[in-house]
Amino acid sequence: MxxxxxxxxxxxxxxxxxxxxxxxxxxxxxxxxxxxxxxxxxxxKLGPGKSSPYSISETPTPLKHVTSYNNYYEFGTDKEEPARTAHRLRVRPWTLQIDGLVKQAKTLGIEDILKLAPLEERIYRMRCVEGWSMVIPWLGFPVASLLKQVQPLGNAKYVEFITANQPENMPGVGSRVLDWPYVEGLRLDEAMHPLAIIAVGLYGEALPNQNGAPLRLVVPWKYGFKSGKSIVRIRFTDREPRTSWMKAGPSEYGFYSNVNPEVDHPRWSQARERRIGEFSKRKTLMFNGYGEQVSQLYTGMDLRKNF
Amino acid sequence: MNLALIKPPLFLICLGPLAYYAWGVQADALGANPIEAVTRGMGTWALNFLLITLAVTPLRKFSGWNWLIRLRRMLGLFVFFYAALHLGTYLWFDQFFDWAEIAKDILKRPFITVGMICVVLLVPLAATSNSIAIRKLGGRRWQGLHRSVYLIGLLAVLHYFWMVKADISKPLLYAVLLGALLGLRIWWRLQERNRQLAGAYSPKPLGRIISLAIKK
CATH class of the missing domain: 1.20.5 (Single alpha-helices involved in coiled-coils or other helix-helix interfaces)
Structure with a gap:
C-alpha cells in the first residue's frame, strides 16, 4: 500500500x-x-547621526520587533504582513512634491532631500492607538527644514501629507479598508515643532520599506497612525485636511489624535499600553510624555472635543 | 462506529491550538506581541469550535453518520474551554485582575460587554452538558436551554466585528459561516412547517437525539 x-x-x-x-x-x-x-x-548605512537633546533615554525596542510588527495597511492589515510584502515597494526613483498654498511649488528628489539637513538620531516613544508602544531610534531631520524649502502663503494653516499609492506593488490597496492614498495632516505650527521629524532611517540604516521608506513623518506626541509612511506629496492648505482615518471612522479618529490617557477610544481604553517586549502594562503618558514640549500648542483647547 | 477509537485522538486534536500557543510562547515564535497573539488565538479558537459544534447536526443529516452527534458534547465543551481561556487572558494580561477597571470596561465598551455575555451564557451550557443534567431537565427543556448557543454564536461574531479597527474581512467570514449554519436550521424548520401544513403531521419523536447522546 x-x-x-x-x-x-x-x-x-x-x-x-x-x-x-x-x-x-x-x-x-x-x-x-x-x-x-x-x-x-x-x-x-546612513547613521549614526548627530545625537539630539530630544532623544529619550529609554531602552530602544529590538530592531526585529520594530521591523516585523507594522501597521502599513497598503501591504495588508495583519501586522506581520508588511514585513513579508513591502519589499515590493518601489523606493527609487522617489520624488516629493511640495505645493498648495505656497509661493512656488517644488519637487525634490530623494537624493537632495537626504542632503537637506544633517541627519540626527532621535530616540522617540511611539504609541499606537491600539494600545501598544515601542521606543525607536529614528534617523532624520525636522519637518521644518523641509517646509522651509518653500514659502507658504499667509492663509496656509495646515499641511497635508499624501503617501505613496502603488497599486501594482501594494497588495492591500485593492481592498477598500481605507481611502487610498493614505492621507494625514497637521496644523502648520504642529508640523513646524522641532519634535516633528521626517525620518529616513532607523537604527543607523535606511528605513526598511515596512517602516515607511524612503521618507516618513514622525510625530511622537500623537498616535502612530498620524506619522504617515512613504510620503510623496506635502500640500499647504487653509482648511483642516480630512485624513484617511477620519473618513474611515469620524467618531473614533479625530484630526488631532494626540496621545491622551484620559480620552478613550470609543471601543477601548487608552489609559495604559503594552510596551512591546514587556509583560506588564505601563501607564500611558499625556502627549506620550512630550507634554513639556508640546502642550503650549493646545492651550485653551478642549482636548476631549478636539480628540 | 467505535467511538472509543475516535474520542481520545479527537480530544488531543482539540488541545492542538492550545499546544501551539504554548509552544509559540516558549519558542518566541508568536511575533513581537505574543500576549496579544495568545489572547486573540484563544478567542478565535473558541469561535472556531463553536462553528464546528454547530456543524455537527448538518453534517450528520447530510452524511447519515449519526454517531457524529456523540462527539458534539466534547466539541461544545471545547468552546467553553477556549472561551474561558480567552476570558482568562483578558482578565490577566489585559487588566491584571484590576476588578474596578474590569467592571468599568464591561459597562463602557460594547465589545467587552458582548464578549462577557457570551462567556456567561456558555456557563449553564457547560454545566448541563452531563447526562445527569439532561435527565433532570428533561429532553425538551434541555434542548431549549442549549438552543441559546445560536444567540451565543451571533454575539460572539458581533464581539469580533466591534473589536477590529478597519478590516472587517475576517469577522465577515465568520458571519457568513455562522449565517449558513443558522440558515440551514431555519430552512429545516420552514420545511417541517410546510410538511405539517400539507397534513403530513406526525409528532416529532421527542428526545431522539438526546437518547443517542446519553447512550454509552
Whole structure:
C-alpha cells in the first residue's frame, strides 16, 4: 500500500521544526547579503547621526520587533504582513512634491532631500492607538527644514501629507479598508515643532520599506497612525485636511489624535499600553510624555472635543 | 462506529491550538506581541469550535453518520474551554485582575460587554452538558436551554466585528459561516412547517437525539 511508504523515513532524518522554519530566514539573509553587494542603496548605512537633546533615554525596542510588527495597511492589515510584502515597494526613483498654498511649488528628489539637513538620531516613544508602544531610534531631520524649502502663503494653516499609492506593488490597496492614498495632516505650527521629524532611517540604516521608506513623518506626541509612511506629496492648505482615518471612522479618529490617557477610544481604553517586549502594562503618558514640549500648542483647547 | 477509537485522538486534536500557543510562547515564535497573539488565538479558537459544534447536526443529516452527534458534547465543551481561556487572558494580561477597571470596561465598551455575555451564557451550557443534567431537565427543556448557543454564536461574531479597527474581512467570514449554519436550521424548520401544513403531521419523536447522546 502506498501509505506504508511513510514508514521508510526514519525519525532521525526528519529536519526538526525549528530548524526547518529557519530555512526561510537563512535564504532571506543570504539573498540580502547577495543584494547588498549589487544594490548599495538598499539598507545603506546612513547613521549614526548627530545625537539630539530630544532623544529619550529609554531602552530602544529590538530592531526585529520594530521591523516585523507594522501597521502599513497598503501591504495588508495583519501586522506581520508588511514585513513579508513591502519589499515590493518601489523606493527609487522617489520624488516629493511640495505645493498648495505656497509661493512656488517644488519637487525634490530623494537624493537632495537626504542632503537637506544633517541627519540626527532621535530616540522617540511611539504609541499606537491600539494600545501598544515601542521606543525607536529614528534617523532624520525636522519637518521644518523641509517646509522651509518653500514659502507658504499667509492663509496656509495646515499641511497635508499624501503617501505613496502603488497599486501594482501594494497588495492591500485593492481592498477598500481605507481611502487610498493614505492621507494625514497637521496644523502648520504642529508640523513646524522641532519634535516633528521626517525620518529616513532607523537604527543607523535606511528605513526598511515596512517602516515607511524612503521618507516618513514622525510625530511622537500623537498616535502612530498620524506619522504617515512613504510620503510623496506635502500640500499647504487653509482648511483642516480630512485624513484617511477620519473618513474611515469620524467618531473614533479625530484630526488631532494626540496621545491622551484620559480620552478613550470609543471601543477601548487608552489609559495604559503594552510596551512591546514587556509583560506588564505601563501607564500611558499625556502627549506620550512630550507634554513639556508640546502642550503650549493646545492651550485653551478642549482636548476631549478636539480628540 | 467505535467511538472509543475516535474520542481520545479527537480530544488531543482539540488541545492542538492550545499546544501551539504554548509552544509559540516558549519558542518566541508568536511575533513581537505574543500576549496579544495568545489572547486573540484563544478567542478565535473558541469561535472556531463553536462553528464546528454547530456543524455537527448538518453534517450528520447530510452524511447519515449519526454517531457524529456523540462527539458534539466534547466539541461544545471545547468552546467553553477556549472561551474561558480567552476570558482568562483578558482578565490577566489585559487588566491584571484590576476588578474596578474590569467592571468599568464591561459597562463602557460594547465589545467587552458582548464578549462577557457570551462567556456567561456558555456557563449553564457547560454545566448541563452531563447526562445527569439532561435527565433532570428533561429532553425538551434541555434542548431549549442549549438552543441559546445560536444567540451565543451571533454575539460572539458581533464581539469580533466591534473589536477590529478597519478590516472587517475576517469577522465577515465568520458571519457568513455562522449565517449558513443558522440558515440551514431555519430552512429545516420552514420545511417541517410546510410538511405539517400539507397534513403530513406526525409528532416529532421527542428526545431522539438526546437518547443517542446519553447512550454509552
Amino acid at each position: 502506498l501509505i506504508r511508504r511513510a514508514d521508510s523515513i526514519i525519525p532521525s532524518e526528519i529536519t526538526p521544526r525549528a530548524l526547518f522554519e529557519r530555512r526561510r530566514d537563512f535564504l532571506r539573509l543570504s539573498a540580502g547579503i547577495a543584494l547588498a553587494g549589487v544594490l548599495p542603496s538598499a539598507h545603506a
